[in-house]
Amino acid sequence: xxxxxxxxTLPGEARVALVPQGVKxxxxxxxxxxxESGAGSSAGASDEEYREAGATVASSxxxxxxxxxxxxxxxxxxPDLLESMGEGTVLVSxxxxxxxxxxxxxxxxxxxxxxxxxxxxxxxxxxxxDALSSxxxxxxxxxxxxxxxxxxxxxxxxxxxxxxxxxxxxxxLGAGVAGLQAIATARRLGAVVEAFDVRPAVKEQVESLxxxxxxxxxxxxxxxxxxxxxxxxxxxxxxxxxxIAGAIAGADIVITTxxxxxxxxxxxxxxxxxxxMRPGSVVVDxxxxxxxxxxxxxxGEHVVAHGVQVIGPVNIPSSIPVHASQMYSKNVVTLVQEFxxxxxxxxxxxxxxxIGPATxxxxxxxxxxxxxxxxxxxxxxxx
Numbered sequence: 001x002x003x004x005x006x007x008x009t010l011p012g013e014a015r016v017a018l019v020p021q022g023v024k025x026x027x028x029x030x031x032x033x034x035x036e037s038g039a040g041s042s043a044g045a046s047d048e049e050y051r052e053a054g055a056t057v058a059s060s061x062x063x064x065x066x067x068x069x070x071x072x073x074x075x076x077x078x079p080d081l082l083e084s085m086g087e088g089t090v091l092v093s094x095x096x097x098x099x100x101x102x103x104x105x106x107x108x109x110x111x112x113x114x115x116x117x118x119x120x121x122x123x124x125x126x127x128x129x130d131a132l133s134s135x136x137x138x139x140x141x142x143x144x145x146x147x148x149x150x151x152x153x154x155x156x157x158x159x160x161x162x163x164x165x166x167x168x169x170x171x172x173l174g175a176g177v178a179g180l181q182a183i184a185t186a187r188r189l190g191a192v193v194e195a196f197d198v199r200p201a202v203k204e205q206v207e208s209l210x211x212x213x214x215x216x217x218x219x220x221x222x223x224x225x226x227x228x229x230x231x232x233x234x235x236x237x238x239x240x241x242x243x244i245a246g247a248i249a250g251a252d253i254v255i256t257t258x259x260x261x262x263x264x265x266x267x268x269x270x271x272x273x274x275x276x277m278r279p280g281s282v283v284v285d286x287x288x289x290x291x292x293x294x295x296x297x298x299x300g301e302h303v304v305a306h307g308v309q310v311i312g313p314v315n316i317p318s319s320i321p322v323h324a325s326q327m328y329s330k331n332v333v334t335l336v337q338e339f340x341x342x343x344x345x346x347x348x349x350x351x352x353x354x355i356g357p358a359t360x361x362x363x364x365x366x367x368x369x370x371x372x373x374x375x376x377x378x379x380x381x382x383x
Contacts, residue, residue, distance in 0.1 A: 030344025140181030156190020
């Protein structure tokens with residue numbers, strides 16, 4: 001079976017879906033890998049490295065895609081890529097199926113079998129396929145570096161002949177994969193870190209990294225399916241805001257990471273909280289692309305609100321494309337191996353506890369029930 005990897009067309013995207021090491025794994029499994037020339041250049045992978053790994057380097061995307069039964073991609077396909085894929089092609093990619101119902105419908109209409117990296121279940125067996133987690137690791141790490149670069153202070157404590165410099169204080173809101181990596185990175189850089197999450201189960205992880213876990217006098221909890229955070233009730237959300245307000249005034253850096261799949265990001269940092277912060281403090285909002293956790297966040301922009309720098313970065317993993325691509329490629333290869341037979345052919349088993357939930361469309365239908373509901377609700381018709 002022919003596998004195609006083409007250049008990403010999203011502006012600013014530097015990652016690639018498959019690195020040369022991944023090519024070796026797929027060719028060993030019996031697949032014929034074709035990579036568009038230059039597809040991996042921004043991620044540190046040259047055409048020659050792909051050839052040495054066993055891939056055929058195609059001169060264009062059209063050449064790479066011609067006759068391909070499997071397409072590996074990072075971002076949801078643009079119209080040109082969608083048009084270039086033949087019926088029955090299997091697409092493995094981030095697809096944002098809960099946020100872009102029109103794409104899911106288009107994939108079904110074109111009879112594309114689409115497997116969404118977002119929908120890989122968070123079960124122990126699928127950890128090596130969990131691209132949301134791998135890319136969140138990159139985002140959490142880089143968020144702290146962004147904040148440190150903008151903060152007009154040191155992060156660690158310094159004892160010098162000129163006096164003692166106190167360490168900066170960091171507050172991390174949301175202790176999922178991105179939040180935990182942000183905590184670890186801020187601690188490595190010497191900051192004093194506090195963290196909050198609506199899932200009490202993460203307290204031990206937060207404290208194991210050397211941070212203090214903020215706890216409300218009354219329980220504020222909301223754990224959803226698959227270990228994700230769920231939406232709080234109005235009363236619980238108010239208690240959450242009160243807890244954050246009590247901690248944020250003393251923070252030099254705030255990293256927000258709270259997101260709910262398929263829903264706008266919850267508001268965690270209000271205008272009143274920004275007013276309470278010291279001028280020059282930094283908020284890095286990792287939820288900017290889904291509406292933002294901070295009232296002043298503008299996706300893709302760096303603004304100053306009430307003297308506080310509010311940064312809404314987009315597509316952070318692309319800013320560290322070499323390692324982000326290596327991690328994503330490993331996720332994709334492991335997932336692909338889950339649905340190959342011994343000869344390298346397709347063996348899609350929808351009873352499989354990974355492939356079933358991750359498959360969005362197949363044979364002209366939207367298979368995933370959650371996605372089907374979103375499509376029906378947002379497109380005004382049957383899915």
